[in-house]
Amino acid sequence: MTDLRAEVPGAAPPATAGAPAPGAAPVAPRRRRRLRYGVVGAVFAGAVAFLVSQVGGSLDYFETVDQAVAHRASLGAQTVRLEGLVVPGSVHRDGTGVDFVAAGVHDRVAVHDTGSPPQLFQADIPVVVVGHFTGSGFAAGQIIVDHSATYIEQHPARVRAPNGTTR
Amino acid sequence: MSAPAPPSPARRPPRRALVGASGLAGAVGLGVTVWLGLWVTPPDVHQRDLVRLLYIHPPIAWVALYLAFGLAGVASLLWLWPRTRARLWDRLAASAMEVGVVFTALTLLTGMLWGRPTWGVWWVWDARLTSTALLLVMQLGYLALRRVPADPDARARRSAVAALVAAVDVPIVHFSVDWWHTLHQPGTVLNPELDAKVHGAMAWTLLLGFVSVTLVFVWLLAERYRIEALADEAADAGLEAALEERWAEAGATAQAQAPAGVGS
Numbered sequence: 001m002t003d004l005r006a007e008v009p010g011a012a013p014p015a016t017a018g019a020p021a022p023g024a025a026p027v028a029p030r031r032r033r034r035l036r037y038g039v040v041g042a043v044f045a046g047a048v049a050f051l052v053s054q055v056g057g058s059l060d061y062f063e064t065v066d067q068a069v070a071h072r073a074s075l076g077a078q079t080v081r082l083e084g085l086v087v088p089g090s091v092h093r094d095g096t097g098v099d100f101v102a103a104g105v106h107d108r109v110a111v112h113d114t115g116s117p118p119q120l121f122q123a124d125i126p127v128v129v130v131g132h133f134t135g136s137g138f139a140a141g142q143i144i145v146d147h148s149a150t151y152i153e154q155h156p157a158r159v160r161a162p163n164g165t166t167r
Numbered sequence: 168m169s170a171p172a173p174p175s176p177a178r179r180p181p182r183r184a185l186v187g188a189s190g191l192a193g194a195v196g197l198g199v200t201v202w203l204g205l206w207v208t209p210p211d212v213h214q215r216d217l218v219r220l221l222y223i224h225p226p227i228a229w230v231a232l233y234l235a236f237g238l239a240g241v242a243s244l245l246w247l248w249p250r251t252r253a254r255l256w257d258r259l260a261a262s263a264m265e266v267g268v269v270f271t272a273l274t275l276l277t278g279m280l281w282g283r284p285t286w287g288v289w290w291v292w293d294a295r296l297t298s299t300a301l302l303l304v305m306q307l308g309y310l311a312l313r314r315v316p317a318d319p320d321a322r323a324r325r326s327a328v329a330a331l332v333a334a335v336d337v338p339i340v341h342f343s344v345d346w347w348h349t350l351h352q353p354g355t356v357l358n359p360e361l362d363a364k365v366h367g368a369m370a371w372t373l374l375l376g377f378v379s380v381t382l383v384f385v386w387l388l389a390e391r392y393r394i395e396a397l398a399d400e401a402a403d404a405g406l407e408a409a410l411e412e413r414w415a416e417a418g419a420t421a422q423a424q425a426p427a428g429v430g431s
Binding site: 048083119150153154 | 208209210211212213214215217218221284285286287288291292293294297300301304305307308311315343346347348349350352353354355358364365366367368369
Protein backbone atom coordinates (compact mmCIF):
# COMPACT_ATOMS: atom_id res chain seq x y z
CA MET A 1 0.00 0.00 0.00
CA THR A 2 2.81 2.37 0.83
CA ASP A 3 4.19 2.07 -2.67
CA LEU A 4 0.82 2.76 -4.21
CA ARG A 5 0.29 5.88 -2.13
CA ALA A 6 3.75 7.07 -3.07
CA GLU A 7 2.71 6.91 -6.69
CA VAL A 8 -0.47 8.88 -6.21
CA PRO A 9 1.07 12.31 -5.79
CA GLY A 10 2.78 11.79 -9.11
CA ALA A 11 -0.59 11.58 -10.80
CA ALA A 12 -1.77 14.61 -12.68
CA PRO A 13 -3.53 16.87 -10.19
CA PRO A 14 -6.68 18.72 -11.27
CA ALA A 15 -4.73 21.96 -11.72
CA THR A 16 -2.94 20.36 -14.63
CA ALA A 17 -5.91 18.47 -15.94
CA GLY A 18 -5.32 17.68 -19.55
CA ALA A 19 -1.58 17.76 -19.02
CA PRO A 20 0.35 14.72 -20.13
CA ALA A 21 0.92 11.87 -17.71
CA PRO A 22 4.33 11.69 -16.04
CA GLY A 23 6.92 10.10 -18.16
CA ALA A 24 4.96 10.66 -21.33
CA ALA A 25 4.85 14.44 -21.40
CA PRO A 26 4.58 15.72 -24.93
CA VAL A 27 7.01 18.52 -25.37
CA ALA A 28 5.07 20.60 -27.90
CA PRO A 29 2.15 21.74 -25.67
CA ARG A 30 4.59 22.65 -22.91
CA ARG A 31 6.67 24.69 -25.33
CA ARG A 32 3.55 26.35 -26.67
CA ARG A 33 2.50 27.26 -23.14
CA ARG A 34 5.94 28.65 -22.33
CA LEU A 35 5.86 30.61 -25.57
CA ARG A 36 2.45 32.03 -24.66
CA TYR A 37 3.66 33.11 -21.22
CA GLY A 38 6.77 34.54 -22.82
CA VAL A 39 4.67 36.60 -25.22
CA VAL A 40 2.41 37.82 -22.39
CA GLY A 41 5.49 38.70 -20.31
CA ALA A 42 7.08 40.52 -23.23
CA VAL A 43 3.90 42.51 -23.88
CA PHE A 44 3.71 43.42 -20.19
CA ALA A 45 7.38 44.44 -20.09
CA GLY A 46 6.90 46.43 -23.28
CA ALA A 47 3.92 48.28 -21.83
CA VAL A 48 5.90 49.18 -18.72
CA ALA A 49 8.88 50.30 -20.82
CA PHE A 50 6.60 52.42 -23.02
CA LEU A 51 5.02 54.15 -20.02
CA VAL A 52 8.39 54.81 -18.44
CA SER A 53 9.76 56.14 -21.74
CA GLN A 54 6.83 58.55 -22.05
CA VAL A 55 7.94 60.29 -18.89
CA GLY A 56 11.37 60.56 -20.49
CA GLY A 57 14.42 62.09 -18.96
CA SER A 58 12.53 64.82 -17.20
CA LEU A 59 9.78 63.96 -14.77
CA ASP A 60 8.65 67.59 -14.76
CA TYR A 61 5.80 68.15 -17.18
CA PHE A 62 6.55 71.86 -17.50
CA GLU A 63 8.93 74.62 -16.54
CA THR A 64 7.72 77.62 -14.63
CA VAL A 65 8.10 81.03 -16.20
CA ASP A 66 10.92 81.82 -13.76
CA GLN A 67 12.81 78.59 -14.61
CA ALA A 68 12.41 79.02 -18.37
CA VAL A 69 13.42 82.68 -18.34
CA ALA A 70 16.49 81.81 -16.25
CA HIS A 71 17.90 79.62 -19.04
CA ARG A 72 16.12 81.13 -22.00
CA ALA A 73 19.34 81.40 -23.99
CA SER A 74 19.98 77.68 -23.82
CA LEU A 75 16.41 76.88 -24.84
CA GLY A 76 16.67 78.78 -28.13
CA ALA A 77 13.70 77.91 -30.36
CA GLN A 78 13.22 74.54 -28.70
CA THR A 79 9.62 73.53 -27.92
CA VAL A 80 8.92 73.76 -24.22
CA ARG A 81 5.95 73.70 -21.88
CA LEU A 82 5.78 76.90 -19.90
CA GLU A 83 3.62 77.36 -16.81
CA GLY A 84 2.48 80.71 -15.47
CA LEU A 85 -0.47 82.67 -14.15
CA VAL A 86 -2.58 84.56 -16.68
CA VAL A 87 -2.17 88.19 -15.60
CA PRO A 88 -5.58 89.87 -15.15
CA GLY A 89 -6.24 92.51 -17.80
CA SER A 90 -3.63 91.12 -20.17
CA VAL A 91 -5.91 88.88 -22.25
CA HIS A 92 -6.65 90.20 -25.77
CA ARG A 93 -8.26 88.12 -28.49
CA ASP A 94 -8.02 88.87 -32.18
CA GLY A 95 -8.39 87.02 -35.43
CA THR A 96 -5.03 85.30 -35.13
CA GLY A 97 -5.43 83.99 -31.60
CA VAL A 98 -5.07 85.28 -28.08
CA ASP A 99 -2.40 87.40 -26.41
CA PHE A 100 -1.77 87.43 -22.69
CA VAL A 101 1.00 87.70 -20.16
CA ALA A 102 2.06 84.62 -18.18
CA ALA A 103 3.58 85.47 -14.82
CA GLY A 104 5.91 83.55 -12.55
CA VAL A 105 6.97 84.71 -9.11
CA HIS A 106 9.63 87.07 -10.48
CA ASP A 107 9.40 87.07 -14.27
CA ARG A 108 6.73 87.57 -16.91
CA VAL A 109 6.48 86.41 -20.51
CA ALA A 110 4.24 87.80 -23.25
CA VAL A 111 2.47 84.88 -24.93
CA HIS A 112 0.80 84.80 -28.34
CA ASP A 113 -1.27 81.65 -28.82
CA THR A 114 -2.63 80.56 -32.19
CA GLY A 115 -4.46 77.46 -30.98
CA SER A 116 -7.93 77.12 -29.50
CA PRO A 117 -7.87 77.97 -25.79
CA PRO A 118 -9.87 75.54 -23.60
CA GLN A 119 -13.22 76.72 -22.30
CA LEU A 120 -11.84 77.42 -18.82
CA PHE A 121 -9.11 79.73 -20.12
CA GLN A 122 -9.47 83.04 -18.30
CA ALA A 123 -7.50 85.61 -16.37
CA ASP A 124 -5.99 84.83 -12.96
CA ILE A 125 -5.61 81.08 -13.47
CA PRO A 126 -2.42 79.07 -14.08
CA VAL A 127 -1.93 77.72 -17.59
CA VAL A 128 0.65 75.62 -19.41
CA VAL A 129 1.49 76.86 -22.89
CA VAL A 130 3.28 74.69 -25.44
CA GLY A 131 5.53 76.51 -27.87
CA HIS A 132 8.87 78.29 -28.09
CA PHE A 133 10.50 81.56 -27.24
CA THR A 134 10.72 84.21 -29.93
CA GLY A 135 12.50 87.51 -29.97
CA SER A 136 9.51 89.32 -28.48
CA GLY A 137 7.99 86.69 -26.23
CA PHE A 138 6.58 83.17 -26.50
CA ALA A 139 4.76 81.70 -29.49
CA ALA A 140 2.32 79.02 -28.36
CA GLY A 141 0.26 76.55 -30.32
CA GLN A 142 -1.60 75.06 -27.35
CA ILE A 143 -2.91 76.27 -24.02
CA ILE A 144 -3.66 73.78 -21.25
CA VAL A 145 -5.43 74.99 -18.12
CA ASP A 146 -3.59 73.98 -14.97
CA HIS A 147 -6.32 74.36 -12.39
CA SER A 148 -5.71 74.20 -8.66
CA ALA A 149 -7.15 71.87 -6.02
CA THR A 150 -9.13 74.69 -4.44
CA TYR A 151 -12.87 74.57 -4.95
CA ILE A 152 -14.95 77.60 -4.03
CA GLU A 153 -18.67 78.06 -4.47
CA GLN A 154 -19.42 80.49 -7.25
CA HIS A 155 -22.10 82.41 -5.33
CA PRO A 156 -21.84 81.30 -1.72
CA ALA A 157 -23.85 84.25 -0.43
CA ARG A 158 -26.87 83.53 -2.60
CA VAL A 159 -29.81 81.56 -1.31
CA ARG A 160 -32.42 79.67 -3.28
CA ALA A 161 -35.95 81.01 -3.00
CA PRO A 162 -38.98 78.70 -2.88
CA ASN A 163 -39.77 79.57 -6.48
CA GLY A 164 -36.37 78.26 -7.56
CA THR A 165 -34.67 81.57 -8.20
CA THR A 166 -31.44 82.58 -6.52
CA ARG A 167 -30.83 85.97 -4.96
CA MET B 168 -13.02 7.19 5.49
CA SER B 169 -11.91 10.77 5.70
CA ALA B 170 -12.33 13.05 8.70
CA PRO B 171 -14.78 15.91 8.27
CA ALA B 172 -13.08 18.91 6.71
CA PRO B 173 -12.47 21.85 9.03
CA PRO B 174 -14.90 24.70 8.47
CA SER B 175 -13.58 26.96 5.75
CA PRO B 176 -14.22 30.70 5.68
CA ALA B 177 -16.83 30.20 2.97
CA ARG B 178 -18.86 27.87 5.17
CA ARG B 179 -18.73 29.94 8.29
CA PRO B 180 -21.66 32.21 9.08
CA PRO B 181 -20.70 34.74 6.42
CA ARG B 182 -22.15 37.90 7.93
CA ARG B 183 -24.01 38.27 4.70
CA ALA B 184 -26.38 40.80 6.19
CA LEU B 185 -23.52 43.14 7.05
CA VAL B 186 -22.03 42.78 3.60
CA GLY B 187 -25.40 43.37 1.97
CA ALA B 188 -26.02 46.39 4.18
CA SER B 189 -22.67 47.81 3.12
CA GLY B 190 -23.58 47.46 -0.55
CA LEU B 191 -27.03 48.92 -0.04
CA ALA B 192 -25.71 51.85 2.01
CA GLY B 193 -23.04 52.46 -0.63
CA ALA B 194 -25.59 52.44 -3.45
CA VAL B 195 -27.94 54.78 -1.59
CA GLY B 196 -25.02 57.02 -0.65
CA LEU B 197 -23.88 57.14 -4.27
CA GLY B 198 -27.39 58.07 -5.34
CA VAL B 199 -27.53 60.88 -2.81
CA THR B 200 -24.04 62.00 -3.86
CA VAL B 201 -25.15 62.21 -7.48
CA TRP B 202 -28.25 64.15 -6.49
CA LEU B 203 -26.29 66.58 -4.32
CA GLY B 204 -23.50 66.82 -6.85
CA LEU B 205 -25.69 67.51 -9.86
CA TRP B 206 -28.61 69.49 -8.43
CA VAL B 207 -27.91 70.85 -4.97
CA THR B 208 -24.29 71.97 -4.74
CA PRO B 209 -23.35 75.26 -6.38
CA PRO B 210 -20.95 75.66 -9.30
CA ASP B 211 -17.29 76.40 -8.66
CA VAL B 212 -15.99 79.91 -9.06
CA HIS B 213 -13.49 78.83 -11.76
CA GLN B 214 -14.63 75.46 -13.05
CA ARG B 215 -18.33 76.24 -12.81
CA ASP B 216 -20.38 73.08 -13.48
CA LEU B 217 -17.32 71.04 -14.40
CA VAL B 218 -16.55 70.83 -10.69
CA ARG B 219 -19.27 68.21 -10.31
CA LEU B 220 -16.85 65.45 -11.26
CA LEU B 221 -15.07 66.28 -8.00
CA TYR B 222 -17.62 64.21 -6.09
CA ILE B 223 -16.72 60.93 -7.75
CA HIS B 224 -13.16 61.13 -9.14
CA PRO B 225 -11.19 61.60 -5.88
CA PRO B 226 -13.31 59.02 -3.97
CA ILE B 227 -12.72 56.42 -6.70
CA ALA B 228 -9.00 57.23 -6.73
CA TRP B 229 -8.92 56.91 -2.93
CA VAL B 230 -10.28 53.39 -3.12
CA ALA B 231 -8.07 52.37 -6.06
CA LEU B 232 -4.84 53.72 -4.71
CA TYR B 233 -5.03 53.49 -0.96
CA LEU B 234 -7.72 50.99 0.07
CA ALA B 235 -7.36 48.35 -2.61
CA PHE B 236 -3.61 48.55 -2.96
CA GLY B 237 -3.12 49.02 0.78
CA LEU B 238 -5.10 45.88 1.52
CA ALA B 239 -3.41 43.90 -1.23
CA GLY B 240 0.02 45.01 -0.03
CA VAL B 241 -0.58 44.27 3.65
CA ALA B 242 -2.23 40.93 2.88
CA SER B 243 0.68 39.98 0.62
CA LEU B 244 3.17 40.84 3.36
CA LEU B 245 1.20 38.78 5.85
CA TRP B 246 1.24 35.83 3.48
CA LEU B 247 4.98 36.10 2.90
CA TRP B 248 5.69 36.35 6.63
CA PRO B 249 5.96 32.70 7.78
CA ARG B 250 4.31 33.28 11.15
CA THR B 251 1.18 34.80 9.67
CA ARG B 252 1.01 32.77 6.47
CA ALA B 253 -2.54 31.68 5.77
CA ARG B 254 -4.61 31.21 2.66
CA LEU B 255 -6.97 33.96 3.66
CA TRP B 256 -4.24 36.58 3.06
CA ASP B 257 -3.66 35.33 -0.46
CA ARG B 258 -7.38 35.38 -1.15
CA LEU B 259 -7.73 38.84 0.35
CA ALA B 260 -4.82 40.19 -1.72
CA ALA B 261 -6.23 38.67 -4.91
CA SER B 262 -9.71 39.99 -4.20
CA ALA B 263 -8.50 43.48 -3.34
CA MET B 264 -6.34 43.60 -6.45
CA GLU B 265 -9.11 42.41 -8.74
CA VAL B 266 -11.66 44.88 -7.39
CA GLY B 267 -8.93 47.53 -7.28
CA VAL B 268 -8.17 47.20 -10.99
CA VAL B 269 -11.76 48.24 -11.75
CA PHE B 270 -11.38 51.31 -9.55
CA THR B 271 -8.00 52.19 -11.07
CA ALA B 272 -9.52 52.01 -14.55
CA LEU B 273 -12.43 54.16 -13.36
CA THR B 274 -9.96 56.62 -11.84
CA LEU B 275 -8.29 57.06 -15.21
CA LEU B 276 -11.61 57.21 -17.05
CA THR B 277 -13.23 59.82 -14.78
CA GLY B 278 -9.97 61.77 -14.74
CA MET B 279 -9.95 61.89 -18.54
CA LEU B 280 -13.59 62.94 -18.62
CA TRP B 281 -12.75 65.74 -16.20
CA GLY B 282 -9.49 66.67 -17.89
CA ARG B 283 -10.87 67.19 -21.39
CA PRO B 284 -13.14 70.17 -20.56
CA THR B 285 -10.98 71.62 -17.78
CA TRP B 286 -7.41 71.16 -19.00
CA GLY B 287 -8.42 71.07 -22.64
CA VAL B 288 -6.82 67.64 -23.26
CA TRP B 289 -7.87 64.07 -22.54
CA TRP B 290 -4.44 62.95 -21.45
CA VAL B 291 -0.92 64.19 -20.78
CA TRP B 292 2.17 62.17 -19.95
CA ASP B 293 2.87 63.89 -16.65
CA ALA B 294 4.23 61.99 -13.68
CA ARG B 295 0.84 61.54 -11.95
CA LEU B 296 -1.05 60.22 -14.94
CA THR B 297 1.79 58.07 -16.21
CA SER B 298 2.48 56.48 -12.83
CA THR B 299 -1.25 55.75 -12.44
CA ALA B 300 -1.36 54.14 -15.89
CA LEU B 301 1.69 52.11 -14.87
CA LEU B 302 -0.19 51.01 -11.77
CA LEU B 303 -3.07 49.74 -13.90
CA VAL B 304 -0.68 47.80 -16.14
CA MET B 305 0.98 46.22 -13.09
CA GLN B 306 -2.40 45.32 -11.62
CA LEU B 307 -3.32 43.59 -14.87
CA GLY B 308 0.06 41.85 -14.76
CA TYR B 309 -0.71 40.64 -11.24
CA LEU B 310 -4.04 39.21 -12.37
CA ALA B 311 -2.38 37.55 -15.38
CA LEU B 312 0.23 36.03 -13.08
CA ARG B 313 -2.49 34.47 -10.97
CA ARG B 314 -3.85 32.71 -14.04
CA VAL B 315 -0.55 30.89 -14.63
CA PRO B 316 -1.12 27.28 -13.54
CA ALA B 317 0.79 26.49 -10.36
CA ASP B 318 0.20 24.94 -7.00
CA PRO B 319 -1.57 27.28 -4.58
CA ASP B 320 1.53 28.08 -2.52
CA ALA B 321 3.69 28.87 -5.53
CA ARG B 322 0.94 31.03 -6.99
CA ALA B 323 0.43 32.84 -3.70
CA ARG B 324 4.18 33.46 -3.33
CA ARG B 325 4.59 34.82 -6.86
CA SER B 326 1.48 36.95 -6.52
CA ALA B 327 2.54 38.38 -3.17
CA VAL B 328 5.93 39.39 -4.55
CA ALA B 329 4.27 40.92 -7.62
CA ALA B 330 1.83 42.86 -5.44
CA LEU B 331 4.67 44.27 -3.35
CA VAL B 332 6.64 45.24 -6.46
CA ALA B 333 3.56 47.00 -7.84
CA ALA B 334 2.92 48.67 -4.48
CA VAL B 335 6.20 50.56 -4.85
CA ASP B 336 4.38 52.65 -7.46
CA VAL B 337 1.69 53.77 -4.99
CA PRO B 338 3.82 56.32 -3.08
CA ILE B 339 5.20 57.47 -6.44
CA VAL B 340 1.66 58.15 -7.65
CA HIS B 341 0.77 59.88 -4.39
CA PHE B 342 3.82 62.11 -4.12
CA SER B 343 4.28 62.73 -7.86
CA VAL B 344 2.32 65.98 -7.62
CA ASP B 345 4.65 67.19 -4.85
CA TRP B 346 7.93 65.86 -6.20
CA TRP B 347 7.56 67.06 -9.80
CA HIS B 348 5.74 69.66 -11.85
CA THR B 349 2.60 67.89 -12.99
CA LEU B 350 -0.47 69.13 -14.83
CA HIS B 351 -2.55 67.20 -12.33
CA GLN B 352 -3.37 69.38 -9.38
CA PRO B 353 -2.08 68.55 -5.86
CA GLY B 354 -4.12 66.22 -3.67
CA THR B 355 -7.60 67.50 -2.96
CA VAL B 356 -7.75 66.05 0.54
CA LEU B 357 -4.53 64.06 1.08
CA ASN B 358 -2.21 67.00 0.47
CA PRO B 359 0.89 67.74 2.59
CA GLU B 360 -1.12 70.10 4.81
CA LEU B 361 -4.06 67.65 5.02
CA ASP B 362 -6.20 70.66 4.31
CA ALA B 363 -9.07 70.06 1.91
CA LYS B 364 -9.63 73.38 0.18
CA VAL B 365 -13.23 72.60 -0.65
CA HIS B 366 -15.98 75.02 0.20
CA GLY B 367 -19.20 74.47 2.19
CA ALA B 368 -21.74 72.06 0.74
CA MET B 369 -19.17 70.90 -1.79
CA ALA B 370 -17.04 69.52 1.05
CA TRP B 371 -19.92 67.57 2.60
CA THR B 372 -20.91 66.13 -0.74
CA LEU B 373 -17.32 65.10 -1.37
CA LEU B 374 -17.19 63.45 2.06
CA LEU B 375 -20.38 61.54 1.28
CA GLY B 376 -18.81 60.47 -2.01
CA PHE B 377 -15.78 59.10 -0.15
CA VAL B 378 -17.93 57.15 2.32
CA SER B 379 -20.26 55.79 -0.37
CA VAL B 380 -17.55 54.61 -2.73
CA THR B 381 -15.72 53.04 0.21
CA LEU B 382 -18.85 51.10 1.20
CA VAL B 383 -19.33 49.90 -2.36
CA PHE B 384 -15.71 48.74 -2.37
CA VAL B 385 -16.21 46.85 0.91
CA TRP B 386 -19.24 45.11 -0.55
CA LEU B 387 -17.46 44.17 -3.78
CA LEU B 388 -14.40 43.00 -1.86
CA ALA B 389 -16.44 40.78 0.47
CA GLU B 390 -18.31 39.22 -2.45
CA ARG B 391 -15.11 38.68 -4.42
CA TYR B 392 -13.45 37.12 -1.39
CA ARG B 393 -16.37 34.71 -1.00
CA ILE B 394 -16.05 33.65 -4.63
CA GLU B 395 -12.31 33.14 -4.18
CA ALA B 396 -12.90 30.98 -1.08
CA LEU B 397 -15.53 28.92 -2.90
CA ALA B 398 -13.16 28.44 -5.84
CA ASP B 399 -10.48 27.20 -3.44
CA GLU B 400 -12.96 24.78 -1.91
CA ALA B 401 -13.96 23.50 -5.32
CA ALA B 402 -10.30 23.02 -6.28
CA ASP B 403 -9.63 21.14 -3.02
CA ALA B 404 -12.67 18.94 -3.56
CA GLY B 405 -11.53 18.22 -7.10
CA LEU B 406 -8.09 17.23 -5.88
CA GLU B 407 -9.56 14.95 -3.22
CA ALA B 408 -11.79 13.28 -5.77
CA ALA B 409 -8.86 12.76 -8.17
CA LEU B 410 -6.78 11.22 -5.39
CA GLU B 411 -9.60 8.94 -4.33
CA GLU B 412 -10.05 7.83 -7.93
CA ARG B 413 -6.36 7.04 -8.36
CA TRP B 414 -6.23 5.16 -5.08
CA ALA B 415 -9.24 3.12 -6.14
CA GLU B 416 -7.64 2.39 -9.51
CA ALA B 417 -4.39 1.41 -7.83
CA GLY B 418 -6.24 -0.85 -5.38
CA ALA B 419 -8.12 -2.61 -8.19
CA THR B 420 -4.89 -3.15 -10.14
CA ALA B 421 -3.17 -4.61 -7.06
CA GLN B 422 -6.07 -6.99 -6.47
CA ALA B 423 -6.05 -8.14 -10.08
CA GLN B 424 -2.32 -8.81 -9.99
CA ALA B 425 -2.34 -10.57 -6.60
CA PRO B 426 -3.42 -14.12 -7.82
CA ALA B 427 -0.82 -14.11 -10.57
CA GLY B 428 1.84 -13.14 -8.04
CA VAL B 429 0.80 -15.97 -5.70
CA GLY B 430 0.83 -18.55 -8.49
CA SER B 431 4.30 -17.69 -9.79
